[in-house]
Amino acid sequence: MVKVLTIASGKGGTGKTTVTINLGTMLAQYGKKTFIMDADIGMANVGLLIGLDNVPVTLHEVLAGKASIQEAIYDGPGGLKVIPSGISLQGFQEANPERLKDVLKDIVDRCDFLLIDAPAGISRDGVIPLAVADGVILVVNPELSSIVDALKTKILTEVVGGNVIGVIVNRTSPENTEYVVQKMEKVLGANVIGSIPDDPGVKKAAAAKTPIVLKYPLSDFSRSVKRIAAKLAGVQAAETAEVSSEKFVDRFARALFRGKR
Ligand SMILES: Nc1ncnc2c1ncn2[C@@H]1O[C@H](COP(=O)(O)OP(=O)(O)OP(=O)(O)O)[C@@H](O)[C@H]1O
Ligand SMILES: [Mg+2]
Numbered sequence: 001m002v003k004v005l006t007i008a009s010g011k012g013g014t015g016k017t018t019v020t021i022n023l024g025t026m027l028a029q030y031g032k033k034t035f036i037m038d039a040d041i042g043m044a045n046v047g048l049l050i051g052l053d054n055v056p057v058t059l060h061e062v063l064a065g066k067a068s069i070q071e072a073i074y075d076g077p078g079g080l081k082v083i084p085s086g087i088s089l090q091g092f093q094e095a096n097p098e099r100l101k102d103v104l105k106d107i108v109d110r111c112d113f114l115l116i117d118a119p120a121g122i123s124r125d126g127v128i129p130l131a132v133a134d135g136v137i138l139v140v141n142p143e144l145s146s147i148v149d150a151l152k153t154k155i156l157t158e159v160v161g162g163n164v165i166g167v168i169v170n171r172t173s174p175e176n177t178e179y180v181v182q183k184m185e186k187v188l189g190a191n192v193i194g195s196i197p198d199d200p201g202v203k204k205a206a207a208a209k210t211p212i213v214l215k216y217p218l219s220d221f222s223r224s225v226k227r228i229a230a231k232l233a234g235v236q237a238a239e240t241a242e243v244s245s246e247k248f249v250d251r252f253a254r255a256l257f258r259g260k261r
Pocket of ligand 2 (some may be wrong): 016017018045117119
């Protein structure tokens with residue numbers, strides 16, 4: 001089973017961290033034991049976005065050999081487990097990304113999914129997460145520079161013995177989604193496992209340090225992420241619908257019987 005997934009892109013700013021946090025939260029909501037790890041050890045953002053930016057032990061200390069991975073696991077939103085990275089320059093310098101593979105051995109048995117938020121670019125700390133995962137998911141924007149860099153990352157992943165299992169197209173608009181998805185599959189030679197619309201709620205949720213899927217669960221953004229999570233978790237799409245329709249039926253019944261139920 002594919003359980004260690006690296007979320008990568010090539011080009012910076014395509015939405016890797018946003019996807020990692022929200023997809024991770026949704027997988028956890030589907031009852032999957034899910035960890036997310038901020039492997040962007042130079043420009044860590046995960047902690048900042050979910051209110052775990054002031055923790056004593058991070059992936060920096062673990063990769064520096066100063067702490068065990070168990071000490072760097074924190075409770076995140078919606079049942080998610082989070083391994084944040086530090087933000088200090090010294091911590092970055094002391095962290096050795098080569099240790100990542102050994103670190104993973106200590107957590108894979110404890111989870112159903114581990115999502116690794118990778119850095120942009122093709123630095124050493126960016127390449128290692130491509131090689132150590134069971135599968136790589138590329139987050140691509142519907143623009144040429146993003147597609148070209150994603151293609152480079154796909155080739156690099158294969159060179160280092162990794163495997164791209166799919167593409168998420170992020171920041172689509174209703175007019176271009178279908179065309180863009182077809183183009184991506186053709187150019188990247190990889191399956192598009194979902195598309196996520198551009199959504200102003202992303203910035204508001206970041207300011208509130210809450211995943212969008214929890215803050216705006218009924219938004220198109222959240223529905224898209226839910227579909228992708230259901231696919232990865234092997235949950236029937238119908239089940240997604242059932243969850244919400246059950247809640248609706250409950251609410252409806254309560255309103256009808258006014259507390260007699
Ligand atoms: N679907 C979306 N709709 C609107 N804004 C988005 C969406 N996805 C990401 N963004 C915004 O784009 C910016 C970059 O997102 P994010 O930090 O997730 O990208 P990244 O790939 O992790 O970046 P980096 O390469 O710097 O690590 C952020 O300001 C985020 O709020
Ligand atoms: Mg990021």
